[in-house]
Amino acid sequence: MKRLLYLGYYLKNLDKEKFNKFFDHVKKEHKMDSISLMTDIISSSLKYKISLLEYFQFRFYELTKEQRKSYAGTGYMYEYQLAMNPKLYRECLDNKIDFYKKYSDFVRHMAFGIDELRENSSLAPKLLANPSGKVVLKDSVGKCGMQVKVFKTEFFEGKDLISFMDAEKFDFAEEFVVQHPDIMALSPSALNTVRVFTQLNDKDEVEFLGARLRISVNSEVDNMAAGNIAAPINIETGIIDAPGVYSDITKDDAAVHPVTGVSIVGFQVPFWPEIIDMMKKSALHMPGNRSIGWDIAVTKDGPELIEGNHDWCKLVWQLPAKKG
Template sequence: MGYYLKQLDREKFSLFLDHAAELSGRSRFSLLSDILKSVFMYNVSILEYFQFRFFELSKQERERWAGMGQMYEYQLKMNPRNSRHILDNKTLFYKHYGDFFIHQVADVEDLENNPELAESILSNPSGKLVFKVSDGKCGAQVKIMNCEGFDRQGLVTFMKENNFGLVEEFIEQHPEMNRLSPSAVNTVRVITQLDDRGEVDILGCRLRISVNSSVDNMAAGNLAAPIDETTGRVSGPAVYSDITKPEQEFHPVTNVKIPGFQVPFWDEVLAMVHEAALAHPQNRSIGWDVVVTDKGPGLIEGNHDWCKLLWQLPVKKGLKSQLMNYVKQ
């Protein structure tokens, strides 16, 4: 509870509390009492109480949701601290999984030792660069700039002065993904799980959709929708993590219909994440962020602490039972 209170976005909490009181007809005192009980009974955070809509659910329904505490314990078991560092650090991820990238990436050492790589990144077709800190989360600490005005040494100096671990060419996403939302690169999140035989299972596939934002993360106010694993088609409306906002059948800016939207190169997406999941099997449960271009899919990053909101909210149900078999293995 102390951790949840320390991390609590109080402005969002107040907004959610008022909204839940209005929807449920319950007093704020009643909801606060229920939140306190739920944190301890179901191992969820304070905001998750609202995002999982516990104020509308029975005890049996609440038990189906995997909250922050549950996920922390699960992901620590699946991805131990002594092996998850290659996922936690963007520079290390690039070093270990670079074969799955479809775009050019470099750290400072690469730029200093390989002038040709620096020139190639600076002359990439988009004319833009993406700078990232090595330990950035949820789209934070990302800066997009034009290539114009940079040379190799200027690039190195800028990265050192601003503590950027990586520079990447700006990815030009597939025209269909751009038609859906052009404000950011819209990525696919595929969550893989290795079973006790070392075989790859898929826990879920989601499409992250930007809404007038330069990133596509739900935490930044964007949408997410479920994807049918078999077909690669979006199988339902998109949702926000903000409970005051309604689900969307159509993109609120481009008006493209979301259910039925086909993710391009779907077979290739699945084949790639299956191969990536086996590359370093000491990490058994990973949320892969995949970009789709007109040349095919590529990895952006892998997450050992993949988001339980992105996993569960788009399908509007708790998925904790999916994890239980792997805990027993």
């Protein structure tokens, strides 16, 4: 019954345009007929608790039964993450305002909720005078890079920041983080974050499930859902050891950045030992949440936290690794 409910959820939330694009691509490239393909999609969704799009993104049409078993889809991850990060503890990860207060020891840049800006009139001018010349406005509970907008600070000359945030439905404002020059050279269009997956074992020891560099492609955000790339980082060295991948199955893997031409494979993430040290501390900071996908910015001064995700994306882990 639960699997049927999951299937109903997948159908209700299906991106039909993307589904049809992937469906037609697989039919053509693998010479499959519509009935056989649709039957395999539905049966795989019910058997392996994957969404209809994940059938394509995990490339189930190319996999054996044993390989399919290894993949964690939306249904599995919902159950797993609910067990690892109970609702009682995960709230601080859902709200960016609360997160920045709870994890302030690991944050370098200015970030304020709209209520803070209202209560202290000196904060908005201070934020707008930050050296980056930009501010980022967000919905504090937004997901996957949605409800995020970057503005040059000069845009607010003669405007009231708080009134603008009210009108545009933003409740969180932060200083634009200027990334490390090496990462800027790789991809300058957005803040490209390192995603590190941590897990606390039954002895409360921090285990690293893996790491990825999320790389923007002419986008203001770096999320895969927005058409960007994710590349696997060797957890021991901090070096990208395989091409970056898209969640769009019609696009080829990228060994070099498609816009800048900088090599992705072999790229050394700066301050890697410092990132690992920060992850060990942040993972134990609130141990009620035991499995977290962290987003880390790397600046010329070192790493800092941008976000912690209790519902971390199974695509960002599995697609670059090409395994479940």
